[in-house]
Amino acid sequence: MALLRNITNSFCSSFRRYASSGCTIYSLSSGHVKCGVSVIRVSGPQTKRALRAIVGCSDYEPKARQAYLKSFFHPISNEMIDRGLLLWFPGPASFTGEDACEFQVHGSLAVIAAMLDALGRLDGLRQAEPGEFTKRAFFGGKLDLTEVEGLADLIHAETEAQRKQALLQSTGALGRLYNKWRKRLIRCAAHLEAFIDFAEEEQIEGGVILQLTKELKAVRGEIREHLNDQRQGELLREGVRTVIVGAPNVGKSSLLNLLCQRSVSIVTDQAGTTRDIIETMHNFGGYPVIFSDTAGLRRHTADSIEREGMKRARKCVEDSDLILLLTDAKAVRELSSNEMVAGYVERYLKDLDIPTELCSGKRVQLVANKTDTLSAEECQRLEQLSNVLSISCHQPANMPTFLGALEQQLQQLCGTPRAEHPRITNTRYRQQLERCIENIDIFLRDYKPDVFPDMAIAAAKLRNAVRCIERITGHVSCEDILDVVFKDFCIEIEQLLRPVYVVLRVPKVL
Numbered sequence: 001m002a003l004l005r006n007i008t009n010s011f012c013s014s015f016r017r018y019a020s021s022g023c024t025i026y027s028l029s030s031g032h033v034k035c036g037v038s039v040i041r042v043s044g045p046q047t048k049r050a051l052r053a054i055v056g057c058s059d060y061e062p063k064a065r066q067a068y069l070k071s072f073f074h075p076i077s078n079e080m081i082d083r084g085l086l087l088w089f090p091g092p093a094s095f096t097g098e099d100a101c102e103f104q105v106h107g108s109l110a111v112i113a114a115m116l117d118a119l120g121r122l123d124g125l126r127q128a129e130p131g132e133f134t135k136r137a138f139f140g141g142k143l144d145l146t147e148v149e150g151l152a153d154l155i156h157a158e159t160e161a162q163r164k165q166a167l168l169q170s171t172g173a174l175g176r177l178y179n180k181w182r183k184r185l186i187r188c189a190a191h192l193e194a195f196i197d198f199a200e201e202e203q204i205e206g207g208v209i210l211q212l213t214k215e216l217k218a219v220r221g222e223i224r225e226h227l228n229d230q231r232q233g234e235l236l237r238e239g240v241r242t243v244i245v246g247a248p249n250v251g252k253s254s255l256l257n258l259l260c261q262r263s264v265s266i267v268t269d270q271a272g273t274t275r276d277i278i279e280t281m282h283n284f285g286g287y288p289v290i291f292s293d294t295a296g297l298r299r300h301t302a303d304s305i306e307r308e309g310m311k312r313a314r315k316c317v318e319d320s321d322l323i324l325l326l327t328d329a330k331a332v333r334e335l336s337s338n339e340m341v342a343g344y345v346e347r348y349l350k351d352l353d354i355p356t357e358l359c360s361g362k363r364v365q366l367v368a369n370k371t372d373t374l375s376a377e378e379c380q381r382l383e384q385l386s387n388v389l390s391i392s393c394h395q396p397a398n399m400p401t402f403l404g405a406l407e408q409q410l411q412q413l414c415g416t417p418r419a420e421h422p423r424i425t426n427t428r429y430r431q432q433l434e435r436c437i438e439n440i441d442i443f444l445r446d447y448k449p450d451v452f453p454d455m456a457i458a459a460a461k462l463r464n465a466v467r468c469i470e471r472i473t474g475h476v477s478c479e480d481i482l483d484v485v486f487k488d489f490c491i492e493i494e495q496l497l498r499p500v501y502v503v504l505r506v507p508k509v510l
């Protein structure tokens, strides 16, 4: 347990050291457009001196986390800038962990400029870099990396489901899960090291090792289950890539225009109108979708531009998550069973020269367009088949059934964000978890309780497993990762902390 305590303490104190070494920063934290109220934040050791200077009272003592209606003055001219609300957040119970305050002022460009100028005139204050408040919260130990990324996702969330998922992550649902695994793995590693170091002298029982392998298998099982999620969280975060593909002239561009409710793609009666990929991002029933219209596919063409368009279309199929395979309703009007539809899909993909590997692991939804050209009886027959959706882009009144089915597909692909089952939202997490499992696997395969050098090598694998989790949460030195995360968060990293946390003692035998 002492080992665990040391790890935690060294983690926290290094972060605190970084946090308190910063100077005081200020910035407009609300949007950069004219608005009713704008929020200007200040964080750092000089915050109280700054707020006293702005309210024009050198011994002003606001109560923590209470709003005060105050007049704000420029410290050089003593002219009043605005009247607004002041909130004081003494550290460490603040967002950054440092002393912080907020000025809520009227959101005109002139008021904001005057406030920023006033703060900039004070000694020890400088304008914050983009995202620097969050960076301080991270280095101050207030947020782990998953929470930082969750916060960035929350700020960028465009759909309701994305908002829910980002909110869960930003409030620590994923971080708590990973931290729980991290602690269990550290405990296993600590027991193993105790066994290596003291087994002979203090008669530590071999049963410890049995217990340890049982626990490792349990953690491995939980991580595997977490990984086996059909990438739902990642799809929700990044958007479901949905490609509309089919033969020339079947109505792919017409469908895209209908889905987006605007004319993004050119529609003509000439086969081969669409040459390049046309992509649009769409909020579809709360799910983010990236629709792609593609060039019509056929086996042979002499036209080199069309050939390039078809190559791009096939690549788009390969990169997609959901394939809307569009066909002319006349081509399927004779089909009378789901098996016949399945056979048709296979033949159609072959005609379009789409190799089956390109579609493997993806949802392929057959959509029959131009039902307005069918008889009522043919339409009815098609509607009875469950694996084909029939539409007419010329009669959008029949679209609700299709849209409902599409929304259902998206719901199944993205799932529902739940606090009890936080999902992987980032490929980086997935890669580290897979590496963590690999290390546990190697340990379980290689350790031999009675052969100490082998045991020590196996113990190193266990430490690697811990490190993989720590690279997700940011508990270890991981500049390369921080670089990516804060870039996503629009933060220019000026100085990178290089903390090196000794996670576990190196066994004597190494």
Ligand SMILES: Nc1nc2c(ncn2[C@@H]2O[C@H](COP(=O)(O)OP(=O)(O)OP(=O)(O)O)[C@@H](O)[C@H]2O)c(=O)[nH]1
Pocket (backbone or CB within 6 Å): 247, 248, 249, 250, 251, 252, 253, 254, 255, 266, 267, 268, 269, 270, 271, 272, 273, 274, 275, 294, 295, 296, 297, 369, 370, 371, 372, 373, 391, 392, 393, 394, 395
């Ligand atoms: N009758 C009927 N015609 C349609 C329907 N949808 C599209 N069309 C017509 O079919 C023709 C081709 O439509 P597009 O949307 O350009 O077809 P496309 O598949 O994108 O064509 P390419 O770009 O050549 O691959 C146009 O004349 C459309 O007006 C429909 O539901 N019913």
